[in-house]
Amino acid sequence: MISPCFPPVETPVPPRPLASQAPIIPPPPPPPHSPNLAFPPSPSSLQAPIPPPPPLPPPSFATGAAPPHVFGLEKSHLLKKALEKAGPVPGSREDVKRLLKLHKDRCGLVALWMAGTLLAPLSGIPLERLMQMAVERGYSAQGEMFSVTDMGRLAQEALGCQAELLCGGLGGPNRDRVLQHLVAGHPLLVPYDEDFNHEPCQKKGHKAHWAVSTGVLLGVQSVPRSGYAEDPELPGLFHPMPGMPCQPPALPDEGSAGAVYLLSKQGKSWHYQLWDYNQVRDSNLQLTDFSPSRAADGREYVVPAGGVRAGLCGQALLLRP
Incomplete structure (x- = not known):
């Protein structure tokens, strides 16, 4: 059965060392000052050298007075490299490509299939079988899934896993969970809601889509002393x-400036993306209307x-073996 929307608090499961586990990133150091060497100095400058500008001030978090700051994805070399290193989801790439061409509204089933490759990698169920089961049980007409509850039932039956229905959004007490x-x-x-670049947006449910998240990237002030190793290629990534x-590590508070990114993937892209947690939370919480x-x-x-609001809004599925 699907767990109730407000399950009793369980003892946290100790983390298992999987490839999809959360890498932990302390804030990157400020770039060192270097002169502009694009052009050679003019003769006049050799006679009267211009004094260099003062060094850049250290960031505010260096004193420990403020939470660590992690730059946005478009500016952070470290996050970009971490994203580039994230490999494609396990499974048959050509098989998914072929099926997506035949059924464009199957994002939920594709996300469930990708989750299945992590939960039971040696006994994966074909995507065609997921589609058949969803239609036979009345969950879907052509691959679409507008009910998180039905998705949980399908996950339990098809994958043989535990499916916990999370209600009330990804914020508040559900965030740490x-x-x-x-x-x-x-x-x-x-x-x-899926934007043009596959990232979360807010379209009132008109672009409703499904994604699977398999890890978390945390920007923290310090890394625990034992149990973690620094990435050999990316200093600062643990x-x-x-x-x-x-x-x-201690999770950043919901209202703080600490960085939390979800390592996520959806069926229209072969690559993982790093999504700001609050952006995913806000997109999930405004799924209210069926697309005109x-x-x-x-x-x-x-x-x-009850429509899209009753089926999707503020809901998610926690899947376990």
């Missing part, structure tokens, strides 16, 4: 050490009683 779940190495299925017990373009396209869709 989600992060601890990801740190333990388990996947999260979350509906959201991973849990296989076979070593490690204590998860879908309503007018003449196709059939299975939408639960």
